[in-house]
Structures are given as structure tokens and as C-alpha cells.
Amino acid sequence: MSQSLWVGQPLWLPAKTTHQFPKLSGRHKTTVAIVGGGITAALTAHSFASAGIETVVLEAGAVARGSTAASSALILQEPDLELAQLADRYGLRSSQRIWQLGQQSVRDLTSLLRRLRIRCDLAGRSAIYYAADAEALERLRQEFQLRSRSGFAADWLGVRELRDTTGISGRGAIRTHGNAQLDPYSACVGVLRSAVAAGARVFEHSQVQRIEVQKHGVRITTPHGTIDSQGVVIATGYATRYFRPLAGRFRLYRTYVLATEPVSARQRAELGLSDVMVWDARRPYHYARWTHDRRLLLGGGDQLVRPGQKRQRQFERARTELRQYFEGVFPALADIPTEFAWEGLFAMTPDSLPYIGPHPRYPRHLFALGYGGNGISFSQLAARLLLEQWRGVKSRDHTLFAFDRTRRS
Ligand SMILES: Cc1cc2nc3c(=O)[nH]c(=O)nc-3n(C[C@H](O)[C@H](O)[C@H](O)COP(=O)(O)OP(=O)(O)OC[C@H]3O[C@@H](n4cnc5c(N)ncnc54)[C@H](O)[C@@H]3O)c2cc1C
Structure with missing residues (x-):
């Protein structure tokens, strides 16, 4: 799938492209590499770097110019499926927990943006x-x-x-x-800058072409550089061509x-x-x-x-x-x-919830993919759950967004 993530003229994009981050060149090492430069990658990079984990972000084009730039950025607590529809699928207890996590994610995201003083026209709103x-x-x-x-x-x-x-x-x-609303481009760039201030390194125009799993980590290849990393987070929005076996899920x-x-x-x-x-x-x-x-x-x-x-x-x-x-x-x-x-x-995805976590086919990978119409709240959730998973924390919450979550029989 190589088509552009949007066409037309998104409101949020500044008229001039300003070059913000360097291109990856040469050989590097890190603890975690994140593929993608949208709001999911930005929040995940901030969460990992703030926890003292050495973090590198690799974006194929310019950051914040994928789906994030096209977003209407209604930051809703509610998933695309109504509570009753989710309960039919997963039972009431799990569905209530998914909804609670949605509420918590909006609270976490808005307090993070306020704490970091990111200028993104953030405003609290009721949703009707x-x-x-x-x-x-x-x-x-x-x-x-x-x-x-x-x-x-x-x-x-x-x-x-x-x-x-x-x-x-x-x-x-x-x-x-x-609920809340914001300018998604400014929020994404602002969070990435804060991630850099917390120690992350961000590279643009550095498309990931290959990820080889090795004994103690992964080797990631871009057109002009390589990175050896203990693990990799895939935050490319959906399963790109590289992860073709997963494409049928979207x-x-x-x-x-x-x-x-x-x-x-x-x-x-x-x-x-x-x-x-x-x-x-x-x-x-x-x-x-x-x-x-x-x-x-x-x-x-x-x-x-x-x-x-x-x-x-x-x-x-x-x-x-x-x-x-x-x-x-x-x-x-x-x-x-x-x-x-x-x-x-x-x-x-079939249930409108994202996939957050590992997949048995891809060791040393964590995924954060498949955000529906209200994906930004789930990007915040991914940033938290992936850090827990990286640290080996076990939580029932992880199973709700796992690749192997199952429909209630
Ligand atoms: C028109 C529209 C309206 C929306 N409205 C809302 C809304 O109101 N509220 C809401 O919460 N959500 C909304 N969404 C959804 C929300 O925008 C997305 O869930 C969110 O932006 C996804 O962010 P992301 O970082 O996961 O993906 P993206 O922003 O798409 O970022 C993925 C990045 O990965 C990069 N990439 C891909 N392959 C590679 C590679 N091999 N190497 C390196 N980089 C790579 C891409 O270049 C891209 O920049 C909307 C989406 C659209 C399109």
C-alpha cells in the first residue's frame, strides 16, 4: 500500500514545510526504535524517553504529516462502537473496562499536553x-x-x-x-519536541526498509543508515507492505x-x-x-x-x-x-479497537496499529500500555487490545 495517507488541503498544515529533524545516516545503537512519526509514535517516544529508555524515532517522510495531519482531532472518550455493541462482542465487564480506559486516556492526554505546555489549541468540550x-x-x-x-x-x-x-x-x-479538541499537527510536533528534550532522537526522511531479528535485538535498515536496537515499536498507522501477513486484519x-x-x-x-x-x-x-x-x-x-x-x-x-x-x-x-x-x-479493525502489543510471528516487535475514527485517545493508551509491556508489567488491560483477543462465544 503506497498511496498517500490523504489528499486535498488539511487545515492544520503550515503553508511552508520547515525541516525539523535530521535524516538517519551511519550506524547507531539504541534501546528502542519506533517506526512512524505520527501522534502514536510521538506519544510513545515521549513515554519511553521520559522513563529513561534510550529511544529513536524513524519517520519515512516528515513527521506529523501522515493520518495525524488529516485528523479532525475530536478527542473522544468513547470508542467507535457503542458500549452495547462492544458488550455484545466481549461481554459487559471487558467493554466497561475499555470505556474506562478511553476516559482515562483523554484525561492523560490533556494533562500531558497542558503539563508540557504544548500550544495546540487544546480545549475541553462536551460531545453530543x-x-x-x-x-x-x-x-x-x-x-x-x-x-x-x-x-x-x-x-x-x-x-x-x-x-x-x-x-x-x-x-x-x-x-x-x-472530551477535548486540538490541532493534531501542532500536538504531534510538540510532543516529539518534548520527547527530544527527554532524550529521544528523531529522524525524518528515514524510511525503514528492513528489520532483521538478531540474537539480542533487531537491526533496522534505512536508505542511509542502520540502527541496532533491543526492540522495535511499529507505529505506522496500519500494517504496511512490510507486515503483509497482518494486512487482512485491517x-x-x-x-x-x-x-x-x-x-x-x-x-x-x-x-x-x-x-x-x-x-x-x-x-x-x-x-x-x-x-x-x-x-x-x-x-x-x-x-x-x-x-x-x-x-x-x-x-x-x-x-x-x-x-x-x-x-x-x-x-x-x-x-x-x-x-x-x-x-x-x-x-x-473488525471491532474498531486498535492492536496494541506483541505478535508471535514477530519477536522483539511491539505494535500500535489500527486506530479508527477516534484514534488519538487510543494513541495515548498505546503509549502507556507499550511501556508497561516493555517493562514486563502484566495487566488484564493488555489482553483487551491484543492481536489474539477473541469474540465472546
Ligand atoms: C480525516 C481523518 C479524520 C480523523 N478524525 C479523527 C478524530 O476526530 N479524532 C481522532 O481521535 N482520530 C481521528 N482520526 C484518526 C487519527 O487521526 C489517527 O488514529 C491517528 O492520527 C493515527 O496516528 P498514527 O501516528 O498511528 O499514524 P500516522 O499519523 O499515519 O503516522 C504513521 C507514520 O508512519 C510513517 N511510516 C509508514 N511506514 C514507514 C516506514 N516504513 N518507515 C518509517 N516511517 C513509516 C508514515 O509516513 C506516517 O507518518 C482521523 C483520521 C482521518 C484520516
Whole structure:
């Protein structure tokens, strides 16, 4: 799979490319090498380097310019699957634990970014998950009850409260507090810089071409250098060509995002959306949030990647459909032009949870792959779980995200 991770013009990317980190050349040694330079690699590098472990990051292109640059960066506590859907699959206890880990990851990530003073427009937000029709309403009511019984605090919004808070004419909604939003490019670069301050070394334009497992570690080869390392973390988003035997575990989707021009106070009042993040209960889902500079960010409409598709043509069609969809939701949007539009790839696992941990086929490797639509919270979780695994700490939490997790019979 060598296609670009996104097309179009992501809002977050600075106009000029600034060279930030050197290219790997010559022979080096380290304790852990991390392949990838997105938010997962950044948080993992920071976690390992802060624990005093010698760490090297190897990015094929420039850091933070993969899926991370395309992200809408709604930092949600909730996985893509509802609690009830996860419970059908794994039982209620495991699903509750996955949800608790999601909540903890958002808390950990936001406190880390604040503690490191990373300027990434981080802001706490409530998330509103709404039903547009009667069928979704029934499902959401049951989901709300299950969440309440499980101790996950939330409010139920009726038709009027939903409209007053979001401007949306829907049937009902679940509102949760304690979520966040940010600029993913700045967050990623900021965390990488902090990892460097904690002792990590970062190399860009250093594509990993080969990883040989040796007696006491791995030898990693890039076009101009090699690294001998005790182990390697693969944080490339999904299983790249190099890990072809794992590819069947992922399905790749294209997802679409629009950002409007900055909106005036009058237009904002007409739209009716307050400072919350909203997403609908449809599949594929749609979501909206405000940016720091008063743009409305609108996304969703995911489509499965199939061979032979004309990507640019599909992008043009999907962005038009997305715009039409949201003009139906927010009629006042009709007068507000789109300024940025982009499409990004993401890898989805069958249960929408990432794979975090070892795989028996690949000794001395740890993986952090397969983040769905809300992957950034799980990147934070990966950074913590991988450090525990590296140190040999045993935890039931590791089994929830292991490659061999099994569906409840
Ligand atoms: C359009 C879109 C919207 C999204 N919205 C949200 C959202 O609202 N909230 C949320 O939480 N998540 C969202 N996501 C998902 C989230 O962005 C991802 O889960 C996250 O960015 C993944 O980060 P990563 O570091 O794992 O992968 P990436 O950012 O893709 O980084 C992987 C890196 O690995 C590098 N690489 C690959 N192969 C090699 C190699 N051989 N050698 C060296 N480097 C290599 C690539 O160049 C790339 O930079 C969205 C994703 C998309 C595409």
C-alpha cells in the first residue's frame, strides 16, 4: 500500500514545510526504535524517553504529516462502537473496562499536553451523540441506560434541548463531558519536541526498509543508515507492505473533512451550534465541531477503499455530498463557503479497537496499529500500555487490545 495517507488541503498544515529533524545516516545503537512519526509514535517516544529508555524515532517522510495531519482531532472518550455493541462482542465487564480506559486516556492526554505546555489549541468540550430518526432514538435510549448503569456519567437531551444546544433538529441525544479538541499537527510536533528534550532522537526522511531479528535485538535498515536496537515499536498507522501477513486484519476507509471560512458572530448564532462537538448515530457517521479560529469543521461519510477507484473523482463527489448533508442539518451553512477540504485514509479493525502489543510471528516487535475514527485517545493508551509491556508489567488491560483477543462465544 503506497498511496498517500490523504489528499486535498488539511487545515492544520503550515503553508511552508520547515525541516525539523535530521535524516538517519551511519550506524547507531539504541534501546528502542519506533517506526512512524505520527501522534502514536510521538506519544510513545515521549513515554519511553521520559522513563529513561534510550529511544529513536524513524519517520519515512516528515513527521506529523501522515493520518495525524488529516485528523479532525475530536478527542473522544468513547470508542467507535457503542458500549452495547462492544458488550455484545466481549461481554459487559471487558467493554466497561475499555470505556474506562478511553476516559482515562483523554484525561492523560490533556494533562500531558497542558503539563508540557504544548500550544495546540487544546480545549475541553462536551460531545453530543444524537439520533436523527426513530430507530436511532430507540438504540440511543438503550445505550444511555446501559452507560448510566455502568457508571458512565452522561445527560439525556430531548428534542428541544438538542436544538437549543446544537441547532440540530433531531430526536434525542447523549451528552458526555470531559472530551477535548486540538490541532493534531501542532500536538504531534510538540510532543516529539518534548520527547527530544527527554532524550529521544528523531529522524525524518528515514524510511525503514528492513528489520532483521538478531540474537539480542533487531537491526533496522534505512536508505542511509542502520540502527541496532533491543526492540522495535511499529507505529505506522496500519500494517504496511512490510507486515503483509497482518494486512487482512485491517480494512481501509477514506473519510472526508471540510472546514469553512471563519464564521461571524451573526452566522454562528444562525447556525445555532454552541461550543460542543456533535456526531450522529448513523453509520457511516457525521460530525461537526468549531475550530480555534471560528471555522466550522464538518466530517464523516466514510467509504471503504476498493481496488480501481478513482481517488480524486471520489473525493470531489464525497465533498459535495458532505456539504449537502450538512446544509440539511444546518440550513444557515448555505451562506458560508468551504475554505479547506481533504480526505484521509484510516485503518479499521473488525471491532474498531486498535492492536496494541506483541505478535508471535514477530519477536522483539511491539505494535500500535489500527486506530479508527477516534484514534488519538487510543494513541495515548498505546503509549502507556507499550511501556508497561516493555517493562514486563502484566495487566488484564493488555489482553483487551491484543492481536489474539477473541469474540465472546
Ligand atoms: C480525516 C481523518 C479524520 C480523523 N478524525 C479523527 C478524530 O476526530 N479524532 C481522532 O481521535 N482520530 C481521528 N482520526 C484518526 C487519527 O487521526 C489517527 O488514529 C491517528 O492520527 C493515527 O496516528 P498514527 O501516528 O498511528 O499514524 P500516522 O499519523 O499515519 O503516522 C504513521 C507514520 O508512519 C510513517 N511510516 C509508514 N511506514 C514507514 C516506514 N516504513 N518507515 C518509517 N516511517 C513509516 C508514515 O509516513 C506516517 O507518518 C482521523 C483520521 C482521518 C484520516
